[in-house]
Amino acid sequence: MSILINKNTKVLVLGITGKSGRLQTEITKRYGTNIVAGVTPGKGGKEVEGVPVYDFVKEAVNNHEINAAISFVPPPYAKDSCIEVIENNIKLLVLTTEQIPEHDVVEIIKYAENKGTRILGPGSAGLISPGKCKLGVHPPNMYKEGHVGVVSKSGALSYEVGKTLTENGIGQSTVVAIGGGPYWGLTQLNIIKLFQEDDETKIIVLLGEIGGTMEEETARFIKKEVDKPVISLIVGISAPKGKSLGHAGAIIEGDFGTAKSKINALREAGAYIAKNHMDIVEQIKKIEGK
Amino acid sequence: MKLYEFQGKEIFKKYGIPVQSGFLINIKDKGKNLTPPLVLKSQVLVGGRGKVGGIKIWDGSTDVSKIINDLFALTIQGEKVNAILALEKVDILREIYFSITFNRDKSTPVLIVGTSGGMDIEESARLNKDKIHFVEIDPFLGILEYQIRFIVKKLNISNYLEFKNIIKAAYKIFKEYEATLVEINPLAITPGGFVAIDAKVNLDDQSRFRHEELFNKLREEKEFIQGKKEVHAPKLKEDTITYVPLSGDIGVISDGAGTGLFTLDLINEYGGKVANFCEMGGITNSEAMLKSLKMVASDQSVKSILVVLIGGFNRMDDMAEGIVKFKKELSKDIPIFVRMCGTKEEIGKELMKKANIPVYDSLNVAVEKAVKKAMEN
Numbered sequence: 070m071s072i073l074i075n076k077n078t079k080v081l082v083l084g085i086t087g088k089s090g091r092l093q094t095e096i097t098k099r100y101g102t103n104i105v106a107g108v109t110p111g112k113g114g115k116e117v118e119g120v121p122v123y124d125f126v127k128e129a130v131n132n133h134e135i136n137a138a139i140s141f142v143p144p145p146y147a148k149d150s151c152i153e154v155i156e157n158n159i160k161l162l163v164l165t166t167e168q169i170p171e172h173d174v175v176e177i178i179k180y181a182e183n184k185g186t187r188i189l190g191p192g193s194a195g196l197i198s199p200g201k202c203k204l205g206v207h208p209p210n211m212y213k214e215g216h217v218g219v220v221s222k223s224g225a226l227s228y229e230v231g232k233t234l235t236e237n238g239i240g241q242s243t244v245v246a247i248g249g250g251p252y253w254g255l256t257q258l259n260i261i262k263l264f265q266e267d268d269e270t271k272i273i274v275l276l277g278e279i280g281g282t283m284e285e286e287t288a289r290f291i292k293k294e295v296d297k298p299v300i301s302l303i304v305g306i307s308a309p310k311g312k313s314l315g316h317a318g319a320i321i322e323g324d325f326g327t328a329k330s331k332i333n334a335l336r337e338a339g340a341y342i343a344k345n346h347m348d349i350v351e352q353i354k355k356i357e358g359k
Numbered sequence: 360m361k362l363y364e365f366q367g368k369e370i371f372k373k374y375g376i377p378v379q380s381g382f383l384i385n386i387k388d389k390g391k392n393l394t395p396p397l398v399l400k401s402q403v404l405v406g407g408r409g410k411v412g413g414i415k416i417w418d419g420s421t422d423v424s425k426i427i428n429d430l431f432a433l434t435i436q437g438e439k440v441n442a443i444l445a446l447e448k449v450d451i452l453r454e455i456y457f458s459i460t461f462n463r464d465k466s467t468p469v470l471i472v473g474t475s476g477g478m479d480i481e482e483s484a485r486l487n488k489d490k491i492h493f494v495e496i497d498p499f500l501g502i503l504e505y506q507i508r509f510i511v512k513k514l515n516i517s518n519y520l521e522f523k524n525i526i527k528a529a530y531k532i533f534k535e536y537e538a539t540l541v542e543i544n545p546l547a548i549t550p551g552g553f554v555a556i557d558a559k560v561n562l563d564d565q566s567r568f569r570h571e572e573l574f575n576k577l578r579e580e581k582e583f584i585q586g587k588k589e590v591h592a593p594k595l596k597e598d599t600i601t602y603v604p605l606s607g608d609i610g611v612i613s614d615g616a617g618t619g620l621f622t623l624d625l626i627n628e629y630g631g632k633v634a635n636f637c638e639m640g641g642i643t644n645s646e647a648m649l650k651s652l653k654m655v656a657s658d659q660s661v662k663s664i665l666v667v668l669i670g671g672f673n674r675m676d677d678m679a680e681g682i683v684k685f686k687k688e689l690s691k692d693i694p695i696f697v698r699m700c701g702t703k704e705e706i707g708k709e710l711m712k713k714a715n716i717p718v719y720d721s722l723n724v725a726v727e728k729a730v731k732k733a734m735e736n
Binding site: 089145206221223225276307 | 468614627670702
């Protein structure tokens with residue numbers, strides 16, 4: 070098994086006719102993901118990479134079996150499109166869009182929670198279960214099938230670590246990027262809970278970064294509920310205080326959100342704190358007795 | 360966008376939150392024909408002005424022009440005082456802290472009240488947890504009656520209806536202006552009822568497309584006060600670059616915040632010092648790449664440039680195009696080290712090869728080379 074997606078995942082692409090939607094549909098389809106339909110208002114009846122395009126989610130759902138969606142819809146229309154997905158009972162939505170107005174984000178997350186749809190994002194690079202399914206923008210050649218579950222805030226950092234693991238012969242069950250924040254649908258904690266329950270995942274890698282209090286909360290959960298080995302890398306140790314370094318979530322204010330506080334919490338929860346990406350590899354090899 | 364106190368109070372007035380009557384004193388007119396007593400408050404966007412003498416009371420016994428000149432001479436946390444808000448003095452019986460903002464960890468609006476207001480709310484929140492109360496608000500339901508009753512009880516407020524109207528009005532502002540913060544600190548209880556002594560309203564730049572007129576009006580007001588165009592203009596749609604100046608000699612560009620932070624850590628590990636850091640954000644194209652390189656290279660202390668690219672959304676063909684263009688336009692010789700992999704990397708690497716710019720696949724190698732070069736030069 071893997072988490073959230075597998076060989077039976079049937080995907081709807083929102084904003085399929087845009088530049089990113091089109092390119093990612095091509096790459097994702099080539100990877101073997103079953104993309105069954107796309108939606109762009111006003112473009113119904115067209116095709117992208119052989120995928121039929123509809124005006125409404127409802128039309129797509131009526132004509133196809135769909136159990137996951139990915140959105141490339143621009144910020145002004147993101148909320149509308151997300152609510153449409155949730156209303157049509159699709160239970161997993163990867164929301165790649167960044168810079169959605171905060172009031173919209175909060176409403177999207179709340180609405181999804183009320184209706185039982187899992188949202189990965191906003192600003193998420195999505196997830197990949199190597200060899201089975203890719204629902205996101207992860208570069209496919211950086212991953213291989215295996216038993217390490219990776220969860221990251223940053224998309225690029227999850228590619229970086231995926232690439233390093235694969236180059237060193239270590240495969241992954243699922244690699245998940247939850248988004249750079251400061252708002253999240255699915256959290257590190259939600260993903261780690263799924264990894265803990267997943268038979269295929271033997272080792273969990275948690276890639277965190279400075280800012281917010283999510284890692285501290287995740288650490289409390291790990292301490293109580295997780296018995297699989299957890300290896301964590303926290304980035305931003307050398308970042309200057311009080312400066313936003315890109316991710317809206319990654320800003321240190323006061324004593325909260327420092328790398329030190331996160332590292333202490335995770336270490337106390339029994340996680341191994343890796344010095345860098347190569348140290349993750351070494352630690353996995355040690356655990357696996359290689 | 361952060362609003363000045365006087366801008367926030369104009370909104371308060373419109374929504375029925377009581378404020379003191381008053382007027383703005385511009386640096387040019389210096390305020391003529393004033394009658395005491397007046398509270399003179401320097402208008403700055405940073406917090407903590409009271410602690411550094413940015414607020415003065417004029418009771419009529421001294422020369423008001425001296426007070427005004429002193430205030431205009433102030434620079435508060437790097438921000439020059441260019442306007443003063445003159446307000447009628449009110450008798451304060453009690454002060455309350457009041458704000459509506461987002462609880463980001465829970466993705467929900469939250470109403471925060473404190474039994475005492477004042478300057479050091481962050482500090483007192485840490486020390487007196489029982490004096491601060493949080494009420495989470497459902498964005499679809501708004502503030503409910505029982506939540507208001509709860510706050511009124513916790514704060515021990517006698518005038519229920521008046522307070523309820525203030526809460527409702529503040530939440531309406533929060534929603535209608537798509538604010539990220541509506542703060543009244545302090546909200547005073549006076550013999551005549553509640554008065555918002557201060558106003559802090561922050562708007563969400565990301566919602567600007569729905570409030571163009573408002574944003575333009577507020578920006579024009581700010582520019583008039585500051586006597587110049589906004590330095591930190593809101594990000595344009597075609598550009599999501601974050602630029603952070605630091606103090607070393609290596610310029611760093613990344614196409615992801617997480618890898619950017621990681622790269623800074625690695626440079627640190629290799630003994631290098633970062634001069635500045637550019638993260639391209641969500642919109643990555645050849646123009647953004649070129650612009651980032653120019654920003655980084657404009658710093659005279661930069662001795663080597665490290666570009667760390669790992670493309671998901673980001674296309675390496677676009678990135679290569681930007682880098683090649685930069686190299687052609689570059690007048691001085693700054694060595695560039697590029698790590699490139701991910702989406703469309705074959706085309707990207709080909710373009711780089713043609714332009715004779717070395718590309719690395721390993722992040723460690725690229726970091727090591729960039730650090731070494733900076734140390735040599």
